[in-house]
Amino acid sequence: MSDKNIIPHDHKIKKEDRARLKKHKPVVLWFTGLSGSGKSTLAGALEQKLFEEEMHTYILDGDNIRTGLNKGLTFSDEDRKENIRRISEVAKLFADAGLIVLTAFISPFKEDRALAKSLIGEVEFMEVFVDCPLEVCEKRDVKGLYQKARDGKIKKFTGIDSPFEAPENADIVIHTDQQTLEASVEQLYKAVINRIK
Structure with a gap:
């Protein structure tokens, strides 16, 4: 439901102006894949390469989202959806600021990724599927989360x-x-x- 009392201000500086200043268009790379597939590693390595070429970047991942903006959200299906919705809105704002945004989240549900794409816009949204077999992800699991899940200590993993x-x-x-x-x-x-x- 929309609030009729919210009237957006028409700011003079537009996304296109910011892109011209930064010398590149904005884009959101949406990394999705299982825990341990390599999303954050890839996002970090790509950001470093882009940064070295003087491009304007920002990474959104669990460390800077779950400890702040989304602190308090659980890993229930409902809270996972809200987590992704909020991330999508933040990524959209960062893209509007002219940045190359790299989001590294499991984002397991197609519906949520489709919502992200619709909010951010098809032109600026790039879905990156970090495809890695479950057994390989489990072997890489330095935090021991898969084992905890298999032991029943973590639910809905x-x-x-x-x-x-x-x-x-x-x-x-x-x-x-x-x-x-x-x-x-x-x-x-x-x-x-x-x-x-």
């Missing part, structure tokens, strides 16, 4: 007792069990450059 709905038409698919980090970053970098120049 994606891939164990909560589903991951894999993207069917992701803009980019990265197989982190088959290709090096360097090759993956190069694949992502080329795709981003094609979108923002």
Whole structure:
């Protein structure tokens, strides 16, 4: 329901003006995949490469979202949806500011990723499926979360007792069990450059 008392102010500086100043268009790379698939590692490595080329970036991930904006949200299906909705709105604002936004969240449900795309806009949204088999993710699990989930200590853990709905038409698919980090970053970098120049 919309509030008739909320009237947006028409600011003089637009997204296009910020893009011209930054010398690149904004884009949101939405990294999705199982825990341990390599989302944050990829996002961090790509950000470093873009930053070194003087592009304006920001990473949104669990560390800076779950400890602040989304502090207090649980891992229930309802709170996961709200988590992704809020992240989508923040990513949209950052894109409006002219940034290359890298979001690294499991975001297991197709419906939530579709909402993110609709909020951010098709032109500026790039879905990156970090595709890695569950058994490989479990072997990489330095925090021991999968084992805790299998022992029943963590409930509703994606891939164990909560589903991951894999993207069917992701803009980019990265197989982190088959290709090096360097090759993956190069694949992502080329795709981003094609979108923002």
